[in-house]
Amino acid sequence: MGRGKVQLKRIEDKISRQVTFSKRKGGLMKKANELAVLCDVEVALLIFSDRGRLYEFCSTESLEEILERYRIHAEEEAAVRKRAEQEKHGVVDDKDKQSQELQLFPKLRSNHGIEMNLAECTDLQTSGNPLQMIQSHLDTQNIDQKSMTELTQLEKEMDAILRQIRLRKTQLMMEAVKAVHEETLLSLASTSSSV
Structure with a gap:
């Protein structure tokens, strides 16, 4: 059984928001890596958290x-x-x-x-x-x-x-x-x- 459609709006609960951010960030980086490997393209991904922390992914060396x-x-x-x-x-x-x-x-x-x-x-x-x-x-x-x-x-x-x-x-x-x-x-x- 598939999961239901998620309503896109800001998650009010701070803990739930942080958990969702962490999981979705990981999934997004995994998808970026898959795209780079499967299609032989250069991918750069930058994410700034609400606290200002930088997360980055790069498929090349630089x-x-x-x-x-x-x-x-x-x-x-x-x-x-x-x-x-x-x-x-x-x-x-x-x-x-x-x-x-x-x-x-x-x-x-x-x-x-x-x-x-x-x-x-x-x-x-x-x-x-x-x-x-x-x-x-x-x-x-x-x-x-x-x-x-x-x-x-x-x-x-x-x-x-x-x-x-x-x-x-x-x-x-x-x-x-x-x-x-x-x-x-x-x-x-x-x-x-x-x-």
Whole structure:
């Protein structure tokens, strides 16, 4: 026989609340671990108790790395939203777009210690087949001979490239939505003026 549905509201009894917190915290951390293992994903979990005590779970060696990835992702998403809002109001031009992209992805240091701007990677923007471009890049990197540190750095570079691709994709989708919205407004305006 299954248990009944629990009403979600604050537990008034202090002892019951603490027991529930302890049990559910353990269950949540167990589920986070299972998700990380089964799906091969990075999971970070932070819990602050009502007394201010910190409980944390991290599926990788460094919680700071996951938090840094989150911070970068959140900044990129905020920049995309800001740019979309500016484009909606017609405030941004091409030079502003390029400078914003450079702020998001200022410089990457390659495995050989050479700094490169993502804006200089024109093959990303002009390549007909990104998979072929990535494969040729990996072939020149001699993956089999890389150390763990070098592979981690290469992964970060690839993540940054992927973020730029997603940023451009989001930008194109926002432009398409804007164009459809403008077409709809024009058709509504022409329909209402002909009536």
